[in-house]
Amino acid sequence: MKRKLCAISCIFLLLSGCSEKPKVSTFHAEEDRQEIETLEKALTDNKKIVEAAGVFFDHQLVVSLQVKPLSKFKKEKITKSLEKEVKSLFPDHDVFVSSDLKITWELNKVIEKQSEGKELKKDLDEIQELAKEET
């Protein structure tokens, strides 16, 4: 019986989720530190986010995020509200936000590749295309 009790308690621990700062990774084609700061601030303020990634590329911004397990029910709402917030922060950028796991993986790959120019553009467009797919 003791083993079952400790198993249940550790599941609860996982469910409550870690409350410390979410892991945020960003990349900016034109190295504009100021824009990166504002984005990172916006992302870390939101308590619900566990992990996020953002890529800037001349007036195009692609953000992906992962929410805490328990608040996955409201994943859509969180994504919409964050999109509005980021749009207000970067009015002149074409902002795209997604909370899909695949997009997060792809975006992290793009960040690691540190690619430049047209290749980065192609990757970002590909990611946006992938997210729109319905079936």
Added chain:
Amino acid sequence: MDAKTYQQTVDQIAPKRPVLKNCMTAFLTGGIICGIGQIVSFVYMYFFPFTERTASNPTVSTMVFFAMVLTGLGVYKKIGQFGGAGSAVPVTGFGNAVISAAIEHKTEGFILGVGGNMFKLAGSVIVYGVFSAFVVALIKTILVQMGVISW
């Protein structure tokens, strides 16, 4: 021998279904099948261009493929006897229903047997799935056009 007193005797003596044990085995079997489903959808997401939402289609097809292999080898009916609803409710149960009927009626020929009897068990699922979807979508569309609710 009137029916009511007899039914009381039956209720006393006939062995009851072990509901608690069945629920636990159903939970275990259903959980394992959905766990495998989650792993399969991760595989599709990792290696192929599928998002979390669109990965469900290939996952369902793969689970039906697993159901075919298990049904053909005669393993699925043992899982069914052990798991009960745990093996019937997931989409593998739907696949098993279609595939077992297809295998069963092969002896009556492919057109009349397999063709005519394939949806003997699972047909009701499709029919009432489509019909209920139609009714729900119809009501919602009408309500939206009356402006009561929005999409």
Added chain:
Amino acid sequence: MKSARTYQFTSKPSIVSTAVAVGPLEKQSPFHPHFDHVYEDERFGQDTNEKGHAHLIEETCKLAIMKGGFQTTDIDLFLGGDLVNQMTPTNFAARELATPFMGMFSACATSVSSLITASFFLESNQMERILFGSASQHNSVERQFRYPIEYGAQKPPTGQWTVTGAGYGILSHNQSDKPYVHSATIGQVIDCECTDPLDMGSAMAPAAFDTIQYHLSQNKGTAYDFVMTGDLGKTGLAILQELIRTSGVSSYLVDNYRDSGAEFYGNDDKFLSGASGSGCSASVYYGPIYAELLKKQWKKILLVATGALLSPLSFQQGESIPCIAHAVELTME
């Protein structure tokens, strides 16, 4: 002598020879040493279940005829039946045997109803040898009454496993060294509004009780070694014994109430409530029980085969399950 439903046979027709053949799964039965032939293939070398079923019936009948030292031409009448639609397996077996043939259907009670009918024909003294019995094959019965074989439906603890088996015998005029048919009671259709097709035992128990009660009341003072019902299974047998305990029937001189379905697979709970099917009662009655009678292990026994007279259609139309039980009393002097 006749009183309502019980008939006594003054010419005491004897069962001169019997034969039982079963499928591969039935090796697990404690009775299997008494089965004449255990096939390894559940379709008996044929390509469909129904053809296999017909082949099983044909081979078992030929074996019964050969064991009696007869030819198929010596058989005056073949009375048999099974559970498949319109009894096609028995019809096709009768085609091969080329004997006069009358199909009999009373579901799993056919094993005894064919014996009773044969006794009447012999009492009329116009026939010499009648082939009787019944058979069932698991796959062809399951796919017709319940679900496809490979479908993963969960059977409740009251579920029973249809036996793949056939039991046939030859009835002829009285022979001193063979057990004879002393009397018989023809059952009435009893329906106690049971509706669960996966709990046949509870549905058939009242029919068995009604026939047993009637037969024993007509033969007061007679001592029976045992009364063996057809395929009530463990559930049905428990209910029958309860009905008997709480009624006047317990005062009759019966040592033991047994059931071939409950004993067929021993107490292996893989088979849940035991065996069922017309092959179950036939292979137990005309296999081990007949052998024990020949060895004079029993003097007087009552065989009560039980049958559920439903069809997949009647069940879907919301009908309850009507049942019947026929009893035959065998004596060995």
Added chain:
Amino acid sequence: MIFSIIIAFVVGGLICVVGQLLFDVAKLTPAHTLSLMVVIGSILDGFGLYEPFIDFAGAGATIPITSFGNSLTHGAMAEAEKHGLIGVLTGMFEVTSSGISAAIVFGVIAALIFKSKGKVH
């Protein structure tokens, strides 16, 4: 990652427990239970409850048969949004056709390859 497998395990198991209760307590046949669960799936999607449920449970929500009803309704409503009432009919199998087509294709293949065996476990 591991965590969503655990959630899928737990949620999938719970849905199957509901199915088992319908089997044993409500004494429904498998066909009745599955049809009922498909209808429940599509009604839930009518109220927009099933999509967040899929977001939360992942395969725990898409593998059970309730997701079949949900994706039918979802397709119908998505199409109805664009083309109005006729969209309800045209959009029905828009989102989901993999379940049925896979079952049919694998059914015929299985009929070609396999033969039913009456063995007990």
